[in-house]
Amino acid sequence: MSEYLYVGKSIPRTIETDKVTGRAIYIDDLKRPGMLYGKILYSKYAHAKIKNIDKSKAEKLPGVRAILTGYDIPDVRVGFIKDQTVLKRDVVRQFRDEVAAVAAISPEIAEEALDLIKVEYEELPAVFDPVEAMKEGAPLVHEVDARGRPLKSNLLPLPWKFYAGDIETGRKASAYTVKDSVSTTWVNQCCMGPSGCVAEFDMNNNLTLYDQTNVIHLGKQRIMEYFAQIGLKGKKVRVVNTIVGGSFGTKLDTDIYEFICMQLALKTRKPVKILFSREEEFFALPPRQPAIFDIEQGCDKEGRLTFRKCEAILDNGAYTSWGATTPSVMMMPMSSLYRVPNVSFEATCVYTNNIYCQAMRGYGNPQASFAVETSMDTLAEEAGIDPAEFRLINRNQSGDETPQRLKITSCGMEECINSVKEKLDWDKKKKDKKKARGVGMASLIHVAGGARVYMSDGHGIMIKVDQNGWIDVFESGTDQGQGSPTVISQIVAEALGFKPEDVSLTMGDTGLSLWDAGTHASRHTFMAGNAAIRCCEKVKKQILDMAVQYMPKLIKGGFKRKKRKDPDFVEPDLDYSLISNPENLDIKDRMVFPRSDPDHPYFKMDVREIVRSGLHVGVGDSRVVVAEEFYDPPTEMLDREMKGNLSMTYAFGTTGVEVEVDEETGEITILKLIAAHDVGKAINPTLLLGQVYGAVYTGVGYGLTEEIKVVNGRVMNPSFRDYKMLTAKDVIPITPVVIEPGDEDGPFGAKGIGEPGLVPTAPAIANAIYDAIGVRITDLPITPEKILTALNNKQ
Amino acid sequence: MKKVSVSFTLNGDPVTSEVPITWSLLKTLREYFELNGAKKGCGVGECGACTVIVDGDAVSSCLYPIPEIEGRSVTTIEGIASADGALHPLQKSFLENNGVQCGYCTSGMIMSAKSLLDQNPDPTEDEIRTSISGNFCRCTGYIQIVEAIGMAAKESDRKELLNFP
Numbered sequence: 003m004s005e006y007l008y009v010g011k012s013i014p015r016t017i018e019t020d021k022v023t024g025r026a027i028y029i030d031d032l033k034r035p036g037m038l039y040g041k042i043l044y045s046k047y048a049h050a051k052i053k054n055i056d057k058s059k060a061e062k063l064p065g066v067r068a069i070l071t072g073y074d075i076p077d078v079r080v081g082f083i084k085d086q087t088v089l090k091r092d093v094v095r096q097f098r099d100e101v102a103a104v105a106a107i108s109p110e111i112a113e114e115a116l117d118l119i120k121v122e123y124e125e126l127p128a129v130f131d132p133v134e135a136m137k138e139g140a141p142l143v144h145e146v147d148a149r150g151r152p153l154k155s156n157l158l159p160l161p162w163k164f165y166a167g168d169i170e171t172g173r174k175a176s177a178y179t180v181k182d183s184v185s186t187t188w189v190n191q192c193c194m195g196p197s198g199c200v201a202e203f204d205m206n207n208n209l210t211l212y213d214q215t216n217v218i219h220l221g222k223q224r225i226m227e228y229f230a231q232i233g234l235k236g237k238k239v240r241v242v243n244t245i246v247g248g249s250f251g252t253k254l255d256t257d258i259y260e261f262i263c264m265q266l267a268l269k270t271r272k273p274v275k276i277l278f279s280r281e282e283e284f285f286a287l288p289p290r291q292p293a294i295f296d297i298e299q300g301c302d303k304e305g306r307l308t309f310r311k312c313e314a315i316l317d318n319g320a321y322t323s324w325g326a327t328t329p330s331v332m333m334m335p336m337s338s339l340y341r342v343p344n345v346s347f348e349a350t351c352v353y354t355n356n357i358y359c360q361a362m363r364g365y366g367n368p369q370a371s372f373a374v375e376t377s378m379d380t381l382a383e384e385a386g387i388d389p390a391e392f393r394l395i396n397r398n399q400s401g402d403e404t405p406q407r408l409k410i411t412s413c414g415m416e417e418c419i420n421s422v423k424e425k426l427d428w429d430k431k432k433k434d435k436k437k438a439r440g441v442g443m444a445s446l447i448h449v450a451g452g453a454r455v456y457m458s459d460g461h462g463i464m465i466k467v468d469q470n471g472w473i474d475v476f477e478s479g480t481d482q483g484q485g486s487p488t489v490i491s492q493i494v495a496e497a498l499g500f501k502p503e504d505v506s507l508t509m510g511d512t513g514l515s516l517w518d519a520g521t522h523a524s525r526h527t528f529m530a531g532n533a534a535i536r537c538c539e540k541v542k543k544q545i546l547d548m549a550v551q552y553m554p555k556l557i558k559g560g561f562k563r564k565k566r567k568d569p570d571f572v573e574p575d576l577d578y579s580l581i582s583n584p585e586n587l588d589i590k591d592r593m594v595f596p597r598s599d600p601d602h603p604y605f606k607m608d609v610r611e612i613v614r615s616g617l618h619v620g621v622g623d624s625r626v627v628v629a630e631e632f633y634d635p636p637t638e639m640l641d642r643e644m645k646g647n648l649s650m651t652y653a654f655g656t657t658g659v660e661v662e663v664d665e666e667t668g669e670i671t672i673l674k675l676i677a678a679h680d681v682g683k684a685i686n687p688t689l690l691l692g693q694v695y696g697a698v699y700t701g702v703g704y705g706l707t708e709e710i711k712v713v714n715g716r717v718m719n720p721s722f723r724d725y726k727m728l729t730a731k732d733v734i735p736i737t738p739v740v741i742e743p744g745d746e747d748g749p750f751g752a753k754g755i756g757e758p759g760l761v762p763t764a765p766a767i768a769n770a771i772y773d774a775i776g777v778r779i780t781d782l783p784i785t786p787e788k789i790l791t792a793l794n795n796k797q
Numbered sequence: 798m799k800k801v802s803v804s805f806t807l808n809g810d811p812v813t814s815e816v817p818i819t820w821s822l823l824k825t826l827r828e829y830f831e832l833n834g835a836k837k838g839c840g841v842g843e844c845g846a847c848t849v850i851v852d853g854d855a856v857s858s859c860l861y862p863i864p865e866i867e868g869r870s871v872t873t874i875e876g877i878a879s880a881d882g883a884l885h886p887l888q889k890s891f892l893e894n895n896g897v898q899c900g901y902c903t904s905g906m907i908m909s910a911k912s913l914l915d916q917n918p919d920p921t922e923d924e925i926r927t928s929i930s931g932n933f934c935r936c937t938g939y940i941q942i943v944e945a946i947g948m949a950a951k952e953s954d955r956k957e958l959l960n961f962p
Contacts, residue, residue, distance in 0.1 A: 014893040021900030022888040022907065024834020024874035031833040192935045194838050194846060194901035247836075247901030248935055280839035483899025483936050692895040692941055699938030722843040722933060730939040731930040 007591060008492040008502050009750045012688035017487045017507070026245040029198040029214055034273035037200065038067050040266045041112035042259060042276070043102040043119055044286060045094035048355040048715030049128035049141065052092055052121060055102060060118035065111035068269040069119065071102045075265050078231045080224070080258070083159070084148035086321040088261040094123070095143050095320035096355055097716050098286045100258050105266040105274050128355040129156070130715055132294070132317040135352045143320055143353035158318055158351040162329035164337060164644045166405030167344030172309025176300030178385040182377050183296050184780040186369045188289045188710040189703070191362050192727050195247010197287060198277035199260050201267035208238040209264065214246040216253045216480045217520035220456075222512045224256045225264070234268075243510030249482035250700070251361030252287055254522055255323045259286075284720030288360030289710055291325035292317050293332075293349075295373035299342075305387045305395045309344035312336055312373060318351040318358060325359025326351045328366025330455070333644055335370045335761075338404035338652075339447045340378070340396035345405050355715045363697065364757045365523070367448055368704060368764060375444035375765035376780065379772065388432060389769065390423050390443060398447060398654060407638075407645040408447075408652060412753070414680025414741040415445060415654040421739045422658030425676045431660065435773075438665055439673070442769025443658040444762035450682070450753035451650030451745070452635050453523035459648075460634030461529035462516020465494065465537045467545065467627040469617045471592065471610030473498065473505045475534070478518030479526050480510040484756060485689040486526055492685055493531045493749055497538035499589025499609070516632055524653065524754030527685060529633060531749025537631035544627045545609060546584035549594045552615040553581050557604055574604065581605050635747070650747040653758045655679035657698070657766040663774045665793060668786030670706060670771060678739035679758055683751030687740065694738050694759040701763025703728050709783050805866045808876025814863065822861035823847045826873060834874035834904040838933070845932030848905035849873045855912035855928070874904035877911060886949040887911055896945030898936030906932045910946045919950060 020026040057069045072091035079087055090099045102119050106112035127141040134140055135156040144153050173179065200212040209229075215221040218241045225239045246253070259276050267274040278286065297312040318326050329349035336347040382392035397419065402410040422443050423429065431441045452459045464476040475494055481487055491505040508514050518529070561573045580596040581587060588597050595606040616625045638646035658676040663669070677698050684690040707726035711718040719725050728734070744751030764782055772778045777792040798817040805812060807830065814829045826832045826849070835858050838846030842857040849858045850872040877885040887907045890896065897903045906929055913920055913928035920928070925946045926939070934942065 015895060015897060016892050018897065018900065019884070019888075019892060021897050021903050022874075022884070022891050023878060024832065024904050026900055027833070028836070028901065030837060031827075192933075193899070194844065194933060194935055195836070195899060196838070246899060248899040250935065280841070280844070483901075485895070485898065688895045688941070692898055692937055695938035695940045696898065696936045697938075700935065721841065722839055723841075727933060727935070728938075729930050729933065730926045730943065733926065734938070736938070736940065 006496055006750065009496045009685055010683065010687070011492070012686055013488055013492055013502050015485060015488050017491060028195050028247050029200065029212065029244045030196065030277055032200055032212055032244050034200055034202055037273040037275055038105040038107060038266070038270055039109040039112050040103055040105050040263055040274045040276040041109065041116050042100050042262060043116045045097055045099035045101055046121070047094060047123050047125050048097055049126040050094050050123035051126060052090070052094060052101065053124050054122040056120040057102065060104065060115040063111060063115050063118060065107040066104060066115045067107065067272065068105040068266055069102060069115065070265055070269060076232045078228065079148055080228060080261060081322055082324065082326065083322045085144060088258055088265065096357055098357055100262060103262045103266055105270050128715060130354055130356055132315050132352040132354055135354045136350070143355060156353040158322065158326060158353065160326055160351050162349035164333045164345065164347040166337060169309050169311050169344050169346050172300055172344030175302055176308040177303040178381060179298065179300040180377060180380045180384050181296070181298045182380055182780065184373050184376050185294045186372055186782045187292045188357070188359070188712060189362065189708045190284055190289045190710055190725060191250035191252045193248030193250060193252055196278040196280065196283055197252065197257065197259065198275060199263050200273055200275045201263040202273035203267055203271070207234055210240045210242060211260070211264070213241050213243055213260070214253050215241065215243065215256070216249045216482055216522055218243065218480060218510055218512045219478065219517050220520055221256050228261060240513045242513070243480050246480065246482040250363045251365065253482065254361040254520065280722065281720045284710065284725060285357065285717035288323050288325060288358050290362035291328045291359040291366065291369065293369045297373045297377045299377045299381050301381055301385055305385055305392050307340060307342040307396050310336065310342045311346045314349040316349060316351045317356055318353050319356045320353060321358045323358055324361040328369070330640065330644065331366035332370035333406060334408070335367055335374050335447055337406040338398070338408050339371065339374050339445065340393065340398060341402065343405065356712055357717065361522070363700060364760045367446070367757070367761045368701070371444065371446055371761050372765045372782065375762065376768060379442070379769045390419060390428055393419055393443065393445060407647055409647045411651050411747065412680065412682060412743050412745040413654055414743050415656070417741045418654055418656035418678035418680060419443070419445065421678045422656045422676045425737055425739065426658045426660055426674060438663045438774050439660065440770045440773025440775070441658065441660045442766050442771070442773050443656055444765035444769060445656040446654065446758055446761040448653045448758050448761060449523050449525070449649035450653035451528050451747055452525045452637060454637045454639050454648040456519050457639065458517060458634055459519050459637060460632050461518045461533045462630065462632045463530060463533040463537050464516065464628065464630040465541050467541060467613055469614050471504060471613055473500060475505055475507045476514050477507055477509045477530055478515035479521040479530050482521065484526065484693065485686070486530065489527055489685050489689060490530055490534055493534050494538060496750065497535045498542055500592055516630065524756035524758065527752055528650070528748055528754050531752060533631050533633035535749050536633055537629050540629035540631065541627055542589060543584065544629065545589065545612060546587045548616040548625065549587055549612045550582060550584050552612055553594070553605065553607055554578050556607065556611060556615060576604055651682070651745045651753050653680065653753050653755065655758045655762065657762040659766045659770040661767065661770040661774055663771060663789060665775060668789035670784065670789070672702065672734050672767070675734055675736045676739060677736055677759055678741060679755060680741045680743060681755050682745035682748045682753035683742050684740055685750060685752050690740065690755055691738055693755050695736060697757065697759025698736055698763050699728055699734060701760040702734050702767065704760070704782060705764030705767040706783050801864050803863055803867050805868060806870040808872055816863055818864060820863045821859050822849070822863055822866055822871070823858035825863050826858060832873050832875050836901055836904060838901065845909065846902050846905045848908045848932060850908055850912050853912065853915060855909040874907060885911070886952050887946065890945040890948040894941050894945040894948055896937065896942040902932055902934045906934065906942055914950055922947065
């Protein structure tokens with residue numbers, strides 16, 4: 003039963019035909035007149051004093067237009083806690099520290115100029131292990147903080163703490179308790195499209211930044227703040243995205259290369275492009291935040307969780323981007339994945355001379371869920387309860403308010419766990435266990451109805467219908483490949499009564515949109531969809547008001563013309579009261595009609611005729627159809643105790659895996675992977691599956707193969723040859739299960755699904771491996787080497 | 798830098814390029830012919846985003862020295878739709894089955910698949926996967942790409958495309 007014409011249909015991505023014909027313009031393809039090419043010189047040391055920079059030779063190279071060092075531009079701090087500058091003066095604290103930058107007429111000349119810049123360093127003692135870095139006497143990564151006050155330790159001023167209930171009470175109520183230590187490492191987002199931007203100032207020093215950010219408005223804000231400190235206060239900034247070759251978190255912060263690009267453009271008075279090489283993608287972009295967890299849980303005799311206590315250490319690297327804030331998201335699974343009354347979570351972020359970290363799909367949740375779901379399995383075993391049954395006992399349920407005060411509205415966790423059990427033939431596999439084969443599962447909770455991490459979690463949208471009945475949607479989000487142009491077209495067409503192909507979307511342009519908190523946190527379909535539906539109500543009302551005004555005229559005009567042609571024509575006696583009140587009219591599939599008589603032979607009219615009449619009505623009376631909506635949901639910021647209902651709704655899902663482990667080689671084969679997700683409602687089932695599949699694959703990579711090898715601060719594997727991302731030959735037999743209970747607050751019932759698929763994948767695999775061979779690998783990725791070592795130690 | 802004159806067939810047309818001798822086919826396509834479809838995802842032949850077809854075979858154009866293209870026939874993503882703009886079955890099936898997300902790998906992915914289908918019109922799933930095993934994708938998990946290639950091979954199974962203006 004579907005009352006919808008377009009929602010719930012797998013409308014193809016025809017709106018993006020440019021992407022299959024080579025016509026889509028990515029940042030690599032963008033050229034501006036007179037454009038120069040920027041390149042960055044990085045540090046040669048993990049920690050050193052800059053003694054001298056000699057750029058005289060490089061400056062003489064023909065074709066070089068500018069060379070900047072930290073001494074040439076204002077020494078302004080940027081970043082999440084303002085702990086770094088754009089180009090580094092005096093001290094470098096990691097290998098990716100930007101020491102100098104060149105603008106030249108070609109990328110090759112810029113590259114050549116980099117080689118000619120001579121930097122003298124004096125190496126300083128460095129620290130690479132976060133635990134070492136916490137000890138007294140460890141080399142200090144930063145001598146002073148953002149305000150110039152001396153620092154005594156490498157601990158960040160971000161004491162992430164969450165407490166609910168009382169751990170001791172929980173402990174007393176426990177029949178069983180377990181302690182586990184797990185860790186996760188750096189992984190790269192691996193966007194296929196390299197990072198880059200083009201900065202262009204006009205003669206009044208107003209900036210247009212052609213970019214790939216997924217936070218156009220926040221990005222603009224950061225740039226304006228930077229400008230205020232470098233003498234460009236009040237200058238205008240417009241951020242415009244090209245087509246974006248993937249994001250997965252990399253584009254959540256305004257990166258240092260973007261500020262460098264602006265400085266080069268300012269200096270040269272020319273548009274400047276910076277485009278990363280693949281090597282830079284691996285060593286000069288902040289990857290996923292690694293973390294070390296000590297987790298303790300207990301349950302009573304019936305298997306009900308009594309407490310969860312966890313301490314985490316995060317290797318922050320040398321500076322602070324969004325990686326350091328991932329504990330704010332870790333608190334969600336820590337406090338709210340399964341029902342647990344007493345919770346304590348503390349996370350410490352520590353400066354080291356390693357690369358610093360950023361967001362990546364899931365934003366701390368994959369790390370924390372790996373800890374929680376590992377502990378769930380060990381506790382189930384301790385209590386002698388089947389791991390699936392143990393999860394069902396403790397499952398989240400509709401109507402719950404979790405210890406973090408998350409209000410659980412729609413919740414399909416029970417269905418997710420049960421469908422994994424069924425599709426994996428769980429009970430049978432557990433009973434008749436085959437050697438070296440095993441099954442495991444893990445679940446997830448994630449925000450799926452916005453995430454109020456800023457004071458505004460709003461999304462603005464403007465919709466106009468032109469005189470030909472084409473709809474222009476000015477959307478404040480961005481598309482990094484998820485397919486929003488198609489999905490939002492479906493929502494607009496459904497809500498307004500037009501067709502998806504009538505809709506054109508403009509996204510990713512601060513000059514053509516209202517505020518949006520960003521296309522992150524799996525929030526875009528939910529937020530933009532809700533904004534669109536509300537905006538469409540206003541647009542529809544305008545059209546129906548026009549319909550009441552013009553339909554009788556249009557109908558009577560038609561009769562007049564007929565009469566002229568055919569003098570015998572008799573005008574039918576119509577009850578015009580049917581169309582005299584906009585509330586009695588509706589629009590569907592481009593047709594306006596009376597609700598009481600949808601197939602009325604005269605009163606069913608093409609909406610485009612009505613819109614055209616309204617515009618071309620004559621002097622002083624003509625009207626355009628346009629409306630705007632700003633949807634900011636009634637959610638809460640986390641309070642001082644890090645509690646509050648920050649999302650309108652939450653995503654739930656369970657991944658179940660069957661593996662086979664080759665005990666000779668340590669090789670792991672995934673025989674089956676069930677990804678069950680409560681998505682509320684699939685607006686476009688095919689596109690939704692694409693989100694699940696992609697996320698699961700990245701999750702399998704996280705679990706089994708992917709690792710940025712950082713040795714003494716240096717990235718040792720900055721290439722696709724040495725960084726093991728999965729290929730098409732790595733067949734993961736995924737069975738998706740899409741559960742659609744409908745969410746009362748979601749647009750047509752939909753919840754976010756961008757990140758969830760990744761979150762439980764690695765722990766489900768780890769649990770299946772334990773079931774198969776009886777050894778538990780607690781540090782990701784689970785490589786054959788680790789399996790063999792663990793098997794040897796077991797014997 | 799010394800330039801080299803190279804004549805070859807590009808998307809069916811006879812062309813001559815005059816570019817520095819060190820340029821790759823990819824750089825020549827992008828900068829001399831302004832064909833931006835092939836992408837530089839890594840520049841060292843590891844990711845497949847730059848894949849084009851040379852004399853029937855899918856190759857990494859970033860590794861292909863321009864002097865060696867003399868006399869050969871090159872097909873890029875820009876050259877596979879028909880002259881009237883009708884999309885190639887692969888282009889259609891990628892749109893229909895969500896084989897494209899961010900789209901950065903898509904040109905290379907489609908060219909690898911086209912080379913396969915030209916030589917093997919009815920491939921097995923394993924053959925499809927092998928044909929694109931040198932093309933990395935982070936968005937899709939490859940599943941809907943593999944399906945899309947299979948759909949293109951069996952054109953009769955395809956759904957009608959919506960006609961977007």
